[in-house]
Amino acid sequence: MTDEMNTSMGLFKKYLVNNKIFRNREILRHSYRPQTLPHRTPQIDSIAAVLAPSLHNETPSNILIYGKTGTGKTASVRYVGAELENAGGHLNTTCRVVHLNCEVIDTQYRVLAQIAKLVENVDAMSSDRTRTHIPMTGWPTDQVYAELKNILENSGGVLVIILDEIDKLVKKSGDETLYNLTRINSDLERSKVCIIGISNDLRFTDFLDPRVLSSLSEEEIVFPPYNAPQLVDILKQRADEAFVPGALHEGVIPLCAALAAQEHGDARRALDLLRVSGELADRESADAVTEKHVRWAQEKIETDSMVECISTLPTQSKVVLYAMLLLHRINQKIFTSGEVMRLYREVTRELSLETLTHRRVTDLISELNMLGVISTRVISRGRYGRTKEISFDVTTDRIWDVIMKDPRLVEHNISRFNEEQAGKLFR
Numbered sequence: 001m002t003d004e005m006n007t008s009m010g011l012f013k014k015y016l017v018n019n020k021i022f023r024n025r026e027i028l029r030h031s032y033r034p035q036t037l038p039h040r041t042p043q044i045d046s047i048a049a050v051l052a053p054s055l056h057n058e059t060p061s062n063i064l065i066y067g068k069t070g071t072g073k074t075a076s077v078r079y080v081g082a083e084l085e086n087a088g089g090h091l092n093t094t095c096r097v098v099h100l101n102c103e104v105i106d107t108q109y110r111v112l113a114q115i116a117k118l119v120e121n122v123d124a125m126s127s128d129r130t131r132t133h134i135p136m137t138g139w140p141t142d143q144v145y146a147e148l149k150n151i152l153e154n155s156g157g158v159l160v161i162i163l164d165e166i167d168k169l170v171k172k173s174g175d176e177t178l179y180n181l182t183r184i185n186s187d188l189e190r191s192k193v194c195i196i197g198i199s200n201d202l203r204f205t206d207f208l209d210p211r212v213l214s215s216l217s218e219e220e221i222v223f224p225p226y227n228a229p230q231l232v233d234i235l236k237q238r239a240d241e242a243f244v245p246g247a248l249h250e251g252v253i254p255l256c257a258a259l260a261a262q263e264h265g266d267a268r269r270a271l272d273l274l275r276v277s278g279e280l281a282d283r284e285s286a287d288a289v290t291e292k293h294v295r296w297a298q299e300k301i302e303t304d305s306m307v308e309c310i311s312t313l314p315t316q317s318k319v320v321l322y323a324m325l326l327l328h329r330i331n332q333k334i335f336t337s338g339e340v341m342r343l344y345r346e347v348t349r350e351l352s353l354e355t356l357t358h359r360r361v362t363d364l365i366s367e368l369n370m371l372g373v374i375s376t377r378v379i380s381r382g383r384y385g386r387t388k389e390i391s392f393d394v395t396t397d398r399i400w401d402v403i404m405k406d407p408r409l410v411e412h413n414i415s416r417f418n419e420e421q422a423g424k425l426f427r
């Protein structure tokens with residue numbers, strides 16, 4: 001860094017000069033596409049074998065790909081897709097691959113319109129044909145379908161449509177889209193379509209019409225979870241480019257791999273652990289990443305996902321949680337469901353919110369227990385019956401922040417009922 005830069009970087013200087021840990025952190029991000037995918041050769045070869053006929057302008061079989069989250073399904077399919085387009089380019093055959101994430105594109109209309117748009121985008125690069133511009137809403141679905149067929153016929157060749165998270169599409173909009181897409185070839189003369197569906201939910205096929213299922217699953221490929229040694233290889237490959245040489249203690253990669261393998265062999269989780277460990281070491285200006293950073297990273301990732309989950313809870317669950325947080329803050333580290341109920345009633349009354357029945361609040365407490373926010377233990381109190389003892393499983397500061405910033409609770413002026421009022425009730 002030059003002297004001039006040194007003085008002008010002000011607040012950010014310390015973050016720029018301390019590059020003892022990362023060489024290129026982007027390599028650890030989910031969006032990064034590695035050149036090779038260790039331990040996925042059999043699956044990659046199987047996909048390539050099914051798609052190969054498209055290089056002779058023949059229709060490949062449709063494929064259904066299953067596997068738990070982070071088992072490399074998307075990365076492998078994208079890799080094969082890029083290789084196919086590349087090989088097609090060399091052979092002068094038209095092989096195009098479009099990728100749709102059905103978590104976002106989850107209705108028939110949007111799927112058809114998006115495929116049309118992506119095909120036209122690819123074609124626009126090689127020709128000056130005018131575009132159709134199907135609007136993202138507004139047309140009758142039949143018209144979109146007819147227009148998509150026109151676009152496909154105009155461009156010819158083979159189109160591979162990857163429907164990632166296909167289960168989300170089926171759950172949201174049923175199987176009509178798949179029914180139409182698996183039949184589109186019979187309406188086409190100059191071009192062919194093949195579908196690759198990717199899912200991490202094995203049971204989604206229960207929702208499919210048997211005819212759709214048999215056509216969609218002409219080929220099935222399963223991606224098994226990675227074991228710890230396989231995750232070590234995957235992490236090592238990425239770490240070599242991502243970290244400064246010598247910045248990782250010997251035990252770091254095996255620990256990240258072991259923790260991720262314990263869950264369900266998820267490469268994404270393993271990469272997150274490694275990246276966050278590096279970030280924590282970087283932030284405390286450490287010389288190297290150690291196993292201690294990995295343990296912190298594990299905690300941080302767990303808390304982050306819990307906070308995200310809490311922020312999406314319904315308002316009433318948040319009020320129940322608020323009652324528990326107040327009890328925790330007035331120094332009752334363990335409290336009973338009766339105490340929660342009593343405080344919950346006061347909070348809802350004070351904030352002019354609906355008060356749910358005892359039964360419903362008990363259900364909400366059980367849900368929070370299942371999410372891992374709290375622990376509950378049923379204890380017998382002799383002739384007073386049984387009650388639930390509750391305590392927090394995680395540190396509460398960030399949960400508190402989420403609740404205090406909840407727009408609906410802010411609207412009801414949540415801070416009006418604070419620890420002081422709660423304290424008075426239990427004195």
Ligand SMILES: Nc1ncnc2c1ncn2[C@@H]1O[C@H](COP(=O)(O)OP(=O)(O)OP(=O)(O)O)[C@@H](O)[C@H]1O
Binds near residue numbers: 271
């Ligand atoms: N064999 C591998 N080698 C290198 N990186 C891998 C490998 N498998 C997965 N990854 C990386 O792990 C992350 C998750 O992989 P990917 O998105 O392909 O998983 P997925 O099975 O599609 O998961 P999901 O079902 O949650 O979408 C990506 O960053 C990907 O690059």
